[in-house]
Amino acid sequence: MTHQAFEQGEGILRLAPAWVPRVFCIPGRRIKLHPDDYYAFGAHRGGIDERWFSSTTKADNGPLTTPDEGLSYVVYGDEDSPEKVLFRDTVDDLGAELLGDDLWNEYGAWPMYSKFFDNKGPLPHHLHQREHHAALVDQQPKPEAYYFSPQMNNYGADFPLTFFGLQPGTTEDQVRHCLEIWNKGDNRITDLSRAYRLELGTGWYVPAGLLHAPGSLCTYEPQWASDVFAMFESFTNDMPVEWELLVKNVPEDKKENLDYVISMIHWEANTVPNIKEKYFRPPVPVKPMEEMKVEGYTEKWIVYGNEYVAAKELTVLPGRTVTIKDAGPYGLIVVQGHGTLGQWSIETPALIRFGQLTHDEFFVSYPAAQEGVTIHNPSSTDPIVMLKHFGPNPEAPEHPVE
Numbered sequence: 001m002t003h004q005a006f007e008q009g010e011g012i013l014r015l016a017p018a019w020v021p022r023v024f025c026i027p028g029r030r031i032k033l034h035p036d037d038y039y040a041f042g043a044h045r046g047g048i049d050e051r052w053f054s055s056t057t058k059a060d061n062g063p064l065t066t067p068d069e070g071l072s073y074v075v076y077g078d079e080d081s082p083e084k085v086l087f088r089d090t091v092d093d094l095g096a097e098l099l100g101d102d103l104w105n106e107y108g109a110w111p112m113y114s115k116f117f118d119n120k121g122p123l124p125h126h127l128h129q130r131e132h133h134a135a136l137v138d139q140q141p142k143p144e145a146y147y148f149s150p151q152m153n154n155y156g157a158d159f160p161l162t163f164f165g166l167q168p169g170t171t172e173d174q175v176r177h178c179l180e181i182w183n184k185g186d187n188r189i190t191d192l193s194r195a196y197r198l199e200l201g202t203g204w205y206v207p208a209g210l211l212h213a214p215g216s217l218c219t220y221e222p223q224w225a226s227d228v229f230a231m232f233e234s235f236t237n238d239m240p241v242e243w244e245l246l247v248k249n250v251p252e253d254k255k256e257n258l259d260y261v262i263s264m265i266h267w268e269a270n271t272v273p274n275i276k277e278k279y280f281r282p283p284v285p286v287k288p289m290e291e292m293k294v295e296g297y298t299e300k301w302i303v304y305g306n307e308y309v310a311a312k313e314l315t316v317l318p319g320r321t322v323t324i325k326d327a328g329p330y331g332l333i334v335v336q337g338h339g340t341l342g343q344w345s346i347e348t349p350a351l352i353r354f355g356q357l358t359h360d361e362f363f364v365s366y367p368a369a370q371e372g373v374t375i376h377n378p379s380s381t382d383p384i385v386m387l388k389h390f391g392p393n394p395e396a397p398e399h400p401v402e
Contacts, residue, residue: 001085002093005076011368012342015331015361016073016084017352020050020059020115024231024241028118028157030218037354041066048354053389054331054363055113056088060227060248070227072113075357082357099329100366103391111225112309114331114389116152118218121237122159125189125213128206129228129249133264137228137249144223145281145303146214147203147311151335151385156198157216158237163193164204164212164279165270172262178232179258182243186235196276203281205306205399209266210279220302220333222309222389230264277401281305284397286312296320297375305399307392314375316384321376326369330390334360337384339377342368346375346384364388 005013019033023046027038031051038047045064052059052070059070072087087110096104103111128142146162166175170192178187190213198217206212208224211232231245247255254260272278283300285292292298296317303311316322316339338347347359364373377384390396 001076001083002074002090005074005085005090006094006098006365008076008343009362010343011365012344012373013087013090013363013365014075014344014359015054015087015363016075016357017361018052018055018070018072019048019354020052020070021046021048021061022050023061024239024245025049025123026120026237028120028216028218030152030154031116031118032349032352034351034353040354049118051116053114053333053361054087054110055115056091056110057113057225057227074363087363097367098365103328103366107391109225110391112222112389112391113225114220114222114311114333114387116218117214117221118152119214119216120157121216122162123214124231124233124236124241124245125163125193125211126229126231126233127211127264127266128208128226129230129264130208130266134226134228134249136251139228139249140224140226141208142224142226142228143206143208143306143308144221145203145205145306145309145311147220147302147313147387148198148200148217149220149313149335149387150200152218152220153200159216160198161195162198162204162213162215163190163195164206165194165210165272165275166192167194168271168273170271175232175262175265176258178234179246179261182234182246187233189233194275201283203302205279205281205303207266207269207306209264210269211265220311220387222303222311224308230261274401281399283313293317295322297322297324299324301397302387303389304396310390310393310396312388314386314388316375316377318377318379318381318383321374323372323374325372326364326388326390327395328390328393329364329366329369330388331363332361332386332388334384334386337377337379337382339375339379339384341375342373
């Protein structure tokens with residue numbers, strides 16, 4: 001089955017939408033899901049506020065998590081009666097044929113995934129565990145990055161600002177006090193942080209161990225293949241946060257150990273004085289813009305300056321056909337326009353029913369990326385815009401502020 005899917009797309013796999021609910025979130029309703037379907041998992045599971053891309057990682061949503069929640073499926077065969085196979089199984093079966101020798105030999109897996117997360121209000125101030133803390137619960141760390149796509153943000157919702165880190169000079173005792181008063185209402189941990197207004201067409205890098213309270217823009221988020229987190233804020237958006245969401249990925253014998261919980265904070269990363277200069281990521285053109293426009297496209301690095309994940313925004317101009325080469329395999333989501341991608345038709349849906357298949361998400365194998373993917377835009381007015389997510393990518397630029 002996996003080879004049939006690989007051969008049908010000549011090394012480019014078509015993927016089905018993977019929807020994920022969160023019980024602690026209110027959907028922002030910008031991810032094109034039908035209005036009747038935001039609670040398709042049941043109201044007790046919370047609203048669907050995330051769509052995961054090229055994912056071999058199962059969502060960690062507690063005991064009610066469905067068996068394939070968060071996992072991507074490859075779609076292949078006849079359009080009228082298509083078949084599906086887990087992307088995770090496809091990766092296992094094809095190995096280096098899909099990912100290339102370097103990535104497969106290093107990880108033996110596709111080591112990242114991406115998502116849209118889309119919330120009406122802010123999320124709690126939280127972190128994702130670093131490697132040694134994640135390993136204690138048999139998980140991977142979760143560094144991640146954000147990009148705020150103009151196509152996905154027709155409005156900013158309730159709080160389009162994000163808190164990052166802790167103010168320089170913050171002490172462990174101050175954080176401890178916030179945890180000690182958890183059940184007394186708002187523990188006001190964001191008083192120890194700073195909020196930054198979010199800018200469309202830009203992004204941030206969020207290393208593991210950095211506290212952050214994402215704002216209410218619909219966010220494109222390439223990340224390492226993990227779903228670990230620890231919520232440090234007890235009350236957000238007029239809703240209490242359960243203590244269990246702080247210690248969800250903490251060893252059983254340490255769930256009441258505040259010294260251990262506080263140790264999950266990467267203190268140096270959180271208290272740097274130049275936090276925006278260090279973690280903010282404006283877009284970086286892949287080549288001079290005018291040179292690319294002559295060739296029929298523009299492409300920008302939107303995630304870079306880290307050793308884990310990278311991403312690009314590719315725009316194919318109206319009426320143009322281009323062939324784009326990349327150093328490694330990648331997943332992609334089309335956010336504007338229609339046309340063809342290799343052998344596949346591509347189109348940006350206006351509205352998606354839960355369980356409906358689409359032609360907006362694909363995975364490009366290592367050999368296809370190396371050979372070059374041909375994209376045709378038949379429109380005389382509308383560009384094709386796609387977001388491309390990579391694992392470790394040697395071509396991604398470094399960030400000048402260390």
